[in-house]
Every structure is written in structure tokens, then in C-alpha cells.
Amino acid sequence: MTATVVRKRSALTKGQLPKFAPYIVLAVAVIVGAAILALIGFNAFGWGVVSAALFTIGLVAWSGAVEGARKAKDKLATCLIVGSFLIALLPLVSVIWTVLVNGIPGLVTPGFLGTSMNGVTGAFDNKAVEEGGKVLGGIYHALLGTLQITLLATVISVPVGLLTAIYLVEYGNDRPLARAITFFVDVMTGIPSIVAGLFAAAFFFAVVGPGTKTGAVAAVALSVLMIPVVVRSSEEMLKIVPNELREASYALGVRKWRTITKVVIPTAISGIASGVTLAIARVIGETAPILVTAGFATTINNNVFGGWMASLPTFIYTQILNPTSPSNPGPSDQRAWGAALVLIILVMLLNLGARLIARLFAPKTGR
Amino acid sequence: MSKRIDVKDLNVYYGSFLAVEDVNINIEAKSVTAFIGPSGCGKSTFLRTLNRMHEVLPGARVEGEVLLDGDNLYDAGVDPVTVRTQVGMVFQRPNPFPTMSIRDNVLAGVKLNNKKISKGEADALVEKSLVGANLWNEVKDRLDKPGSGLSGGQQQRLCIARAIAVEPQVILMDEPCSALDPISTLAVEDLINELKDQYTVVIVTHNMQQAARVSDKTAFFNIAGTGKPGKLIEFADTTTIFNNPSQKATEDYVSGRFG
Numbered sequence: 001m002t003a004t005v006v007r008k009r010s011a012l013t014k015g016q017l018p019k020f021a022p023y024i025v026l027a028v029a030v031i032v033g034a035a036i037l038a039l040i041g042f043n044a045f046g047w048g049v050v051s052a053a054l055f056t057i058g059l060v061a062w063s064g065a066v067e068g069a070r071k072a073k074d075k076l077a078t079c080l081i082v083g084s085f086l087i088a089l090l091p092l093v094s095v096i097w098t099v100l101v102n103g104i105p106g107l108v109t110p111g112f113l114g115t116s117m118n119g120v121t122g123a124f125d126n127k128a129v130e131e132g133g134k135v136l137g138g139i140y141h142a143l144l145g146t147l148q149i150t151l152l153a154t155v156i157s158v159p160v161g162l163l164t165a166i167y168l169v170e171y172g173n174d175r176p177l178a179r180a181i182t183f184f185v186d187v188m189t190g191i192p193s194i195v196a197g198l199f200a201a202a203f204f205f206a207v208v209g210p211g212t213k214t215g216a217v218a219a220v221a222l223s224v225l226m227i228p229v230v231v232r233s234s235e236e237m238l239k240i241v242p243n244e245l246r247e248a249s250y251a252l253g254v255r256k257w258r259t260i261t262k263v264v265i266p267t268a269i270s271g272i273a274s275g276v277t278l279a280i281a282r283v284i285g286e287t288a289p290i291l292v293t294a295g296f297a298t299t300i301n302n303n304v305f306g307g308w309m310a311s312l313p314t315f316i317y318t319q320i321l322n323p324t325s326p327s328n329p330g331p332s333d334q335r336a337w338g339a340a341l342v343l344i345i346l347v348m349l350l351n352l353g354a355r356l357i358a359r360l361f362a363p364k365t366g367r
Numbered sequence: 368m369s370k371r372i373d374v375k376d377l378n379v380y381y382g383s384f385l386a387v388e389d390v391n392i393n394i395e396a397k398s399v400t401a402f403i404g405p406s407g408c409g410k411s412t413f414l415r416t417l418n419r420m421h422e423v424l425p426g427a428r429v430e431g432e433v434l435l436d437g438d439n440l441y442d443a444g445v446d447p448v449t450v451r452t453q454v455g456m457v458f459q460r461p462n463p464f465p466t467m468s469i470r471d472n473v474l475a476g477v478k479l480n481n482k483k484i485s486k487g488e489a490d491a492l493v494e495k496s497l498v499g500a501n502l503w504n505e506v507k508d509r510l511d512k513p514g515s516g517l518s519g520g521q522q523q524r525l526c527i528a529r530a531i532a533v534e535p536q537v538i539l540m541d542e543p544c545s546a547l548d549p550i551s552t553l554a555v556e557d558l559i560n561e562l563k564d565q566y567t568v569v570i571v572t573h574n575m576q577q578a579a580r581v582s583d584k585t586a587f588f589n590i591a592g593t594g595k596p597g598k599l600i601e602f603a604d605t606t607t608i609f610n611n612p613s614q615k616a617t618e619d620y621v622s623g624r625f626g
Binding site (some may be wrong): 122242252253263 | 458
């Protein structure tokens with residue numbers, strides 16, 4: 001048994017606030033904030049803002065009095081950074097919450113994912129509202145359209161984008177052509193999506209015939225938006241492949257093109273794959289270019305090269321703007337929110353897929 | 368399976384900058400030749416011209432002749448890829464391919480060139496090359512593990528195994544031990560001594576003891592000043608260079624009285 005030495009506070013920790021100081025300040029700030037808000041009319045948002053401000057002032061002032069200016073500045077910086085983080089988080093959480101709350105009733109309706117809007121008229125919606133039956137119609141056609149259009153856009157963009165990136169990194173050597181391509185890729189990144197849609201529509205009107213609106217036209221429009229993203233991300237990934245690996249390959253008597261396909265791309269593939277996935281996530285929610293290129297449909301269309309085609313964003317747009325039953329927009333709202341939830345889930349799955357791909361393809365280490 | 372190298376009046380340029388001037392050197396087959404000299408004197412640049420790796424860098428070019436058993440590497444119509452299959456190279460930093468297993472790293476020269484090879488032949492080649500690089504006993508139980516999991520010295524010997532698997536005539540080594548600890552350095556130096564029986568070896572080194580230990584002949588490169596081209600000052604038997612050099616600059620350098 002050793003005797004417990006009772007000692008005074010260490011000289012090294014003198015002049016510090018106790019660990020529980022922030023909690024005291026927080027409690028006081030919340031109570032005082034509630035009191036102030038009670039005087040001028042209570043609302044939860046104002047309460048949060050006033051409490052946060054009081055907390056910051058109180059903690060910094062107390063720290064300044066006890067611990068000195070340096071620690072007070074540190075506390076002020078911490079408060080500002082945490083505050084900014086919370087502000088940045090607010091819209092994200094709010095969006096997810098709103099979409100979940102509004103979207104789940106639509107999503108869990110039986111047949112929502114499996115039926116189209118074919119034959120669903122305002123009469124059914126009125127009946128559902130007045131008699132409390134289930135809301136008919138679903139997003140199958142739109143989901144199918146989104147998947148087809150995005151897939152075709154990916155099939156177009158990835159080869160073009162990847163080969164462009166290979167040219168820029170491996171063959172460009174800062175030649176005028178390479179610099180021009182880099183410049184125009186940057187310009188393309190900034191093209192408004194509606195302009196890309198108009199370009200694709202005008203292009204197909206001129207080549208195929210006026211009024212050509214199909215999924216393929218929409219895919220071309222989305223490619224215009226996707227290609228610069230794919231080029232940029234692939235270029236960065238190819239650039240960080242160490243030159244030593246290329247030289248090692250050349251020194252074994254391997255030709256340049258085989259070096260690129262067998263050494264450079266496999267080394268960079270995880271980054272390229274996740275870049276492509278993020279590019280898909282970027283265009284999957286585009287509304288305007290699809291509206292002017294694929295129109296909108298209420299029926300299932302399996303042919304991406306013929307006929308108007310629905311997609312999730314345009315489905316949401318039309319359901320909100322032109323409810324199926326103008327007198328009872330409730331069911332249309334429900335379907336639109338359900339589609340929005342599906343769209344967010346798709347984007348989330350794509351991002352998870354990108355992480356999975358990055359992990360699967362990453363160069364292996366370990367013994 | 369080894370060839371001699373004769374260099375005649377070689378000038379090496381980066382764009383318009385003359386990096387190495389007027390080199391004449393005769394490297395015997397089945398010998399170890401060391402290049403020594405201060406940093407930036409053009410040893411590595413000159414070494415890279417011996418298998419046309421020099422021209423991988425944009426703007427780099429060469430005037431003069433490099434004869435591999437009498438055939439000029441820089442004749443019009445010579446494919447640099449053919450040159451590099453005959454003259455292998457090991458780099459300063461170990462650079463195994465990170466996406467490949469140890470086995471695939473050794474077979475890289477064969478597989479990347481899309482040559483067909485049966486599994487039995489491939490196994491034999493892997494064993495032969497790894498034995499040749501003194502690495503077989505350490506990795507024979509984990510050939511399917513990634514090459515990047517090996518230690519630095521093992522990785523460098525893996526790179527040497529990869530280079531000898533394509534059965535070159537000449538092996539160039541650009542400071543192969545500068546990133547290794549003394550024990551791994553010893554392993555690589557032992558290996559160089561063994562490689563001499565089959566290959567012509569040219570090694571660039573900053574370590575004069577290493578040059579003295581491993582090489583038969585030594586070439587001393589020097590540079591007159593910043594922005595001036597590097598030159599071959601003296602080329603002779605290693606013992607002569609270290610004990611009885613004919614040039615004052617060589618003597619100053621090997622005795623540490625440089626500058």
C-alpha cells in the first residue's frame with residue numbers, strides 16, 4: 001500500500017479554467033438566451049443564435065480574465081470554427097430531414113417503384129384524397145429513364161474523357177494543342193447545363209431532324225457536362241502516378257502505349273473510377289438539359305434511342321409544376337418528394353460505390 | 368550474354384544546354400565499371416544515354432555514337448525499345464510496380480510486352496531471376512504478395528531481378544544503394560560481383576568506397592562550374608584511379624580535397 005499524497009494543484013496548471021467551465025457557460029447562455037427571447041418573442045432559431053453568441057462572449061471573457069489573452073483568442077477561434085461548421089451542416093441536415101419526412105410516405109406506397117404514371121389521371125388523385133385510398137402511380141418509368149440516360153452518358157463520356165486525359169498527361173508535353181484543350185476543358189466546366197441541353201437539342205435537330213427528342217439526345221447533353229469533369233479528375237490522377245514507374249517500365253523495353261495501359265492506368269484506376277462515379281453523381285440530378293432534350297413521358301420507354309423519356313428530375317419538376325390533379329396537388333407532391341428521396345439515395349449509393357471502388361482497386365500494400 | 372560498349376565523341380544536350388561534353392569511353396564485356404564524380408557532373412545523364420532512357424525527358428538529345436558490340440544505338444531507324452531490352456536499368460529509388468505481386472513484378476518485362484509464356488516457363492524464370500538477385504530464399508513463400516510490402520533493400524533486389532528477367536546484355540545501375548542501409552547495400556554489392564560473371568555492369572555511385580569495392584574500372588566525371596558541361600576526366604583501372612591517378616582533379620576528389 002502506498003500512501004496517497006495529498007497535494008495542492010500543480011504549479012504547471014495554475015491559471016487555467018476548470019474542465020467543466022464551457023458547460024457552465026453553455027447552461028448560463030442557454031438560460032439567459034431563453035429569457036431574452038421570451039422578452040422579444042420566442043422562436044427556436046433565434047434562441048440558438050442568441051445562445052451561441054452569449055456562449056462565445058461569456059467563455060472568451062471568462063478565459064481572458066483568468067487565463068490571459070492567448071488562451072482567450074484560442075477559445076474565440078474554436079468557437080468561430082465550430083460555429084461555422086454547424087452553420088455549414090445546417091442546410092445539409094435540413095435538406096436530408098425534409099426529404100426524408102416528405103419522401104418516405106411516397107416511397108413506402110406499394111407499387112411506387114414498380115409502376116409508371118401511365119393512365120394515372122387527376123380523377124384517381126381526387127378519389128385518393130376524398131376517399132383516403134392509396135395514391136396510384138409511381139416512378140418506375142422515370143427511374144428507368146434516369147438509369148438509361150445516365151448509363152449512356154457515362155458510356156460516351158468515360159472513353160472520351162479518359163483518352164483526353166491520357167493525351168494531356170502522357171503526350172501533351174505542354175504543346176499548344178494540349179494547352180488549348182486544357183483551356184477549353186476549363187471553359188466547358190463552366191457551361192450552364194441548360195446551354196448543354198440546347199446544344200444537344202439543336203445538334204440533333206440539325207442532324208437527325210426537327211423535334212428529335214430521345215433519351216440519347218439527353219445523354220449527349222449530359223456528356224457535354226460530364227466530359228470536363230472526367231478529364232479533370234483523370235488528369236489529376238494520372239499526374240500523380242510516379243514517373244519512376246514509367247521509367248521502370250521503359251527500361252524493361254516496354255512500349256509507351258503498353259506502359260500506359262498496363263502500368264500507369266492500373267496504378268491510377270482507383271482515383272479514375274471514383275472520379276467517374278462523382279461525375280455521374282454530378283449529372284444524375286440535372287433537370288433543364290433533360291427537359292429540352294428528352295421531353296417528359298408518363299409511360300415506360302425502354303428504348304433510349306426513340307421516343308420521349310422520363311427521368312427522376314423531370315418527373316419531380318412536372319409533378320410539382322403541373323400536378324396530375326390541379327385541384328388536389330397532394331398526391332403529386334407526395335410522388336415528387338418520393339422521387340426526390342430516390343434520387344438522393346441514388347447519389348448516396350454512387351458515392352458509396354466510389355469509395356468501394358477506390359478501396360478495391362487501390363494498389364495493395366502489406367506483407 | 369554480354370556485350371561491350373564503346374562511346375565515341377558523345378555530347379548530351381537538354382534542349383540547347385550542353386550537359387555532358389565529348390565523352391570517349393570503352394566498357395569491356397563482363398566487367399563492372401563505376402562512374403564517380405560530384406553531384407550534377409553528368410554521370411547519371413551519361414548513364415541514361417547508354418540505353419536511350421535519356422530521350423524520355425522532353426528536349427533531351429544526343430550527338431555522337433554509342434556502340435553496343437559495334438552497333439550504334441543512335442543510328443537512324445534504331446528503335447529505342449529494342450535498345451532497352453538489351454540494356455536494362457536499375458534506378459536510384461526502388462520502384463516495384465505497386466499494382467503487381469512479387470511474381471508479376473519479376474515477370475513484368477515479359478508480361479507487359481504481351482509475350483506468351485507457359486506457367487512452367489514463368490515459374491522457372493521467376494525462380495532463376497530471384498535466385499540471381501539473391502532474393503529467392505526471402506520471398507519464395509510469398510510470391511503472390513505485393514512487391515511494395517518488401518523492405519527497401521529487398522525491393523531494390525526485386526528491381527534487379529526484374530531487370531535480369533528480360534535477359535539483357537548490359538545492366539545500368541543509377542546509384543542503386545543510395546536509398547539503402549549498409550546491410551542491404553552489402554547484399555546488393557555482393558550481387559553486383561556475381562552479376563559480373565554474366566553481364567556487363569555499369570554503376571553510378573556517390574560512395575567511393577563502394578566504387579573501390581565493386582568495380583574493375585572507374586571513370587571520374589567532373590564539372591568546371593555551374594552551367595558548364597560535365598566531362599569525363601579520367602578512366603582507368605579502379606586501383607589506378609584510387610591509388611595513382613594521373614589527373615590532379617581526380618586525386619583531389621578521391622582523397623577528399625575537392626574544390
